Amino acid sequence: SAVISQKPSRDICQRGTSLTIQCQVDSQVTMMFWYRQQPGQSLTLIATANQGSEATYESGFVIDKFPISRPNLTFSTLTVSNMSPEDSSIYLCSVGGRGKGDTEAFFGQGTRLTVV
Amino acid sequence: DQQVKQNSPSLSVQEGRISILNCDYTNSMFDYFLWYKKYPAEGPTFLISISSIKDKNEDGRFTVFLNKSAKHLSLHIVPSQPGDSAVYFCAARGGGLDSNYQLIWGAGTKLIIKP
Numbered sequence: 001s002a003v004i005s006q007k008p009s010r011d012i013c014q015r016g017t018s019l020t021i022q023c024q025v026d027s028q029v030t031m032m033f034w035y036r037q038q039p040g041q042s043l044t045l046i047a048t049a050n051q052g053s054e055a056t057y058e059s060g061f062v063i064d065k066f067p068i069s070r071p072n073l074t075f076s077t078l079t080v081s082n083m084s085p086e087d088s089s090i091y092l093c094s095v096g097g098r099g100k101g102d103t104e105a106f107f108g109q110g111t112r113l114t115v116v
Numbered sequence: 117d118q119q120v121k122q123n124s125p126s127l128s129v130q131e132g133r134i135s136i137l138n139c140d141y142t143n144s145m146f147d148y149f150l151w152y153k154k155y156p157a158e159g160p161t162f163l164i165s166i167s168s169i170k171d172k173n174e175d176g177r178f179t180v181f182l183n184k185s186a187k188h189l190s191l192h193i194v195p196s197q198p199g200d201s202a203v204y205f206c207a208a209r210g211g212g213l214d215s216n217y218q219l220i221w222g223a224g225t226k227l228i229i230k231p
Contacts, residue, residue: 009157042120043160043205043221092159097150097209097219104150105207105219107159 002027002095006108013083013115020079021111023093028073033094033105034066043092049076083115119143120208122222130230135193137225139206142187146208146220151180151191154203154224163204164191193227201229 003026013019023032034046046066047057055068069077080087090110097105121140129135139149147168152160166173166180166189173180179192193200206222 004159006159040125040223042118042223043207043219045218094159104162104165105152107161109157109159112157 001104002029002106004093004095004106004108006093006111008111009109010112011114013113015084015115017083018079018081019083019113020077021091021093023076023078023108025074025095029095030073031095032070032076034068034076034078035092035094037090037092037110039089046078046091080113083113085115088113088115119220120206120222122204122206122225124225125223126226126228128228128230129196131198132195135191135196135200135227135229137191137193137204137206137227139189139191139222140187141189141208141220143208143210143220144184144187146210148209149180149182149189150207150209150219151178152205152207154205160205196227196229198229198231201227203227 005024007022032049035043036046037043045058046061047055047068049055049068049070051070051073065081067079090112092110093108094105119142148165150165151163153163154160164175164178164180166182171182177193182189203224203226205224207219210218
């Protein structure tokens with residue numbers, strides 16, 4: 001299992017500004033994942049953060065908008081840049097669930113972002 | 117293109133009765149199916165899973181049924197308890213190679229257990 005601490009838990013931000021979300025895991029993991037859940041929608045994978053290499057972004061998400069850092073095997077940050085009201089969502093970091101014998105993913109508590 | 121669908125946004129069930137949450141999928145290559153539970157202000161937590169080679173998995177009050185021919189799975193909770201009130205997400209996992217075991221999520225069903 002893994003315990004993930006994510007912060008901030010919520011924030012209200014002005015459009016045009018940026019917010020950095022932090023995710024700390026209690027064990028070393030190769031991959032960390034960042035998800036977005038827009039209101040009434042499913043969880044959508046933004047990117048996979050690998051330690052020592054650039055993050056891998058899913059279709060529809062770009063590094064300029066969602067820069068990711070992964071300085072070590074227990075920590076990652078996601079920045080939501082130049083925010084607009086459409087970025088209002090819950091952002092979640094996650095580990096696990098992506099190996100052949102590893103079917104369980106663990107999540108942080110999420111960051112509820114409101115852009116005004 | 118929604119590969120995993122939970123068509124009921126919400127479900128209300130009397131305490132003590134059975135809760136049945138449904139999930140449909142389109143990709144026959146999914147190798148695992150998972151159910152997660154999410155309380156407000158918390159991240160989703162794993163509840164139960166089933167491999168694509170099985171048709172039933174049971175864990176206490178929770179049972180997941182998989183019907184591969186119909187591409188349908190369901191989560192049964194019996195008896196339902198007030199603490200079961202939460203949002204339930206169905207997720208399907210792609211196999212290895214190109215899909216890289218990526219999890220594909222449904223939109224969730226909010227379960228309300230009435231006392």
